[in-house]
Amino acid sequence: MKSIWMDTTMIPRRNSLTGNKRTEVVIIGAGMAGVLTAFYLQRHGVHVVILEANRIGSGQSGFTTAKITSQHNLIYQKLEKSVGKDHARLYGKANQLAVEEYGKLITRNSIQCHYEKKDAYLYSVQESKKLLKEAEIAKELGLPASFVQETNLPFSVCGAVRFTGQAQFNPLEFLKEISSGITIYERTKVIKVHGHDVITDRGVIKAEKIVFASHYPFVNIPGFYFAKMYQEKSYVLELDSVDDLGGMYLGVDKKAYSLRNYDGRLLLGYGSHRTGKVPDTDPFITMRHTAEHLFPKSKILRGWTAQDCMTLDGIPYIGTYSAFRPDWYVATGFGKWGMSSSMVAAKMLSLQITGKRTPYDSVFSPQRHHIKASALRAAEHGLESVKGLSAGIRPGVVNCPHLGCRMIWNQYDKRWECPCHGSGFEINGKICAGPAQRSLPFID
Numbered sequence: 001m002k003s004i005w006m007d008t009t010m011i012p013r014r015n016s017l018t019g020n021k022r023t024e025v026v027i028i029g030a031g032m033a034g035v036l037t038a039f040y041l042q043r044h045g046v047h048v049v050i051l052e053a054n055r056i057g058s059g060q061s062g063f064t065t066a067k068i069t070s071q072h073n074l075i076y077q078k079l080e081k082s083v084g085k086d087h088a089r090l091y092g093k094a095n096q097l098a099v100e101e102y103g104k105l106i107t108r109n110s111i112q113c114h115y116e117k118k119d120a121y122l123y124s125v126q127e128s129k130k131l132l133k134e135a136e137i138a139k140e141l142g143l144p145a146s147f148v149q150e151t152n153l154p155f156s157v158c159g160a161v162r163f164t165g166q167a168q169f170n171p172l173e174f175l176k177e178i179s180s181g182i183t184i185y186e187r188t189k190v191i192k193v194h195g196h197d198v199i200t201d202r203g204v205i206k207a208e209k210i211v212f213a214s215h216y217p218f219v220n221i222p223g224f225y226f227a228k229m230y231q232e233k234s235y236v237l238e239l240d241s242v243d244d245l246g247g248m249y250l251g252v253d254k255k256a257y258s259l260r261n262y263d264g265r266l267l268l269g270y271g272s273h274r275t276g277k278v279p280d281t282d283p284f285i286t287m288r289h290t291a292e293h294l295f296p297k298s299k300i301l302r303g304w305t306a307q308d309c310m311t312l313d314g315i316p317y318i319g320t321y322s323a324f325r326p327d328w329y330v331a332t333g334f335g336k337w338g339m340s341s342s343m344v345a346a347k348m349l350s351l352q353i354t355g356k357r358t359p360y361d362s363v364f365s366p367q368r369h370h371i372k373a374s375a376l377r378a379a380e381h382g383l384e385s386v387k388g389l390s391a392g393i394r395p396g397v398v399n400c401p402h403l404g405c406r407m408i409w410n411q412y413d414k415r416w417e418c419p420c421h422g423s424g425f426e427i428n429g430k431i432c433a434g435p436a437q438r439s440l441p442f443i444d
């Protein structure tokens with residue numbers, strides 16, 4: 001299943017690693033976070049190498065709807081309550097600066113990537129109370145937020161939170177340009193990381209510092225990311241002949257849609273569920289009905305799924321991998337906000353790796369303990385993992401090569417999925433999403 005970005009953007013191939021090498025920093029993963037981190041590290045004069053198991057941008061960066069925004073659903077009222085006003089302000093500031101940094105980078109380097117400034121809207125067709133609150137809190141935290149009653153959506157809303165000066169682009173066109181001066185070895189799969197040695201199927205790279213930017217970290221101990229992160233799936237339809245809606249939209253109601261235009265088309269996003277908890281009805285059929293109703297003149301061109309890493313408190317993990325591994329770094333758990341979070345991660349990690357601190361370190365630290373913010377999701381995540389593991393010990397079932405949970409068949413996506421941490425496998429068992437690193441036994 002290819003996304004529109006993958007189908008319309010050709011990024012030149014890179015060689016695979018041959019033999020053993022040394023570098024100052026090795027980054028695992030050539031997605032948006034990995035490439036941007038390398039880009040800023042090189043600007044600081046650091047020698048960097050990226051290792052990519054597949055192709056540049058072939059992971060989740062190729063499946064995003066590519067909204068560049070600091071508007072992350074109703075996050076600011078949640079953060080103010082769970083981690084306090086100061087951390088909520090810093091979270092918002094880091095992301096708003098990230099939005100602005102994309103604009104500067106693209107203009108300064110004349111990057112052709114269908115970059116457009118757009119306002120971002122959170123809408124509801126049911127109630128305005130939460131939106132009013134979000135607009136008020138976000139504005140108080142210094143973000144460009146206001147509450148509005150009118151939008152250009154083809155249905156009426158109770159209200160919307162508007163963030164001005166946000167943006168959208170084609171992420172692979174951007175990655176193609178920004179990665180051009182960086183050493184990247186494609187089709188080079190990291191098998192193991194041992195101290196300062198990154199062991200791949202093509203050779204070993206010795207590095208002073210190592211960055212894990214490959215979506216879900218695959219080293220279980222130390223770090224224990226499997227205990228504090230799960231994955232969610234969502235669905236996108238691409239429609240042609242849809243007039244520009246004058247903004248990027250996200251509904252906050254239970255069964256709401258995400259909408260953004262691209263080059264005369266519309267990307268309609270829907271549904272969000274824990275990977276491995278397959279919905280009763282086919283999300284693509286639901287979306288098709290909605291598309292026919294709202295945009296009767298349009299044609300459906302394609303559909304694809306996206307998969308996002310979710311942290312327990314809703315804040316990404318950016319910083320040192322573990323207190324036991326001070327030379328390892330991680331950027332993960334971006335939720336549905338991979339574009340702004342990738343930039344936040346790149347700016348922070350490039351400073352941390354060169355020995356500097358940032359005002360945001362404690363907010364995004366992977367070692368933080370926001371008990372209040374994490375309690376509910378931690379309990380749910382623990383329960384789902386226990387269910388997956390106890391199902392896995394039944395004889396005759398397919399087990400996940402990551403930590404042994406029982407696999408589930410997703411008939412809509414035609415994939416095996418693990419309900420514990422979200423690993424995914426094609427129908428023949430070939431691995432297509434981590435943290436598992438091996439395919440299911442029936443392919444090998």
Ligand code: FES
Binds near residue numbers: 226400
């Ligand atoms: Fe962790 Fe399957 S992804 S057990």
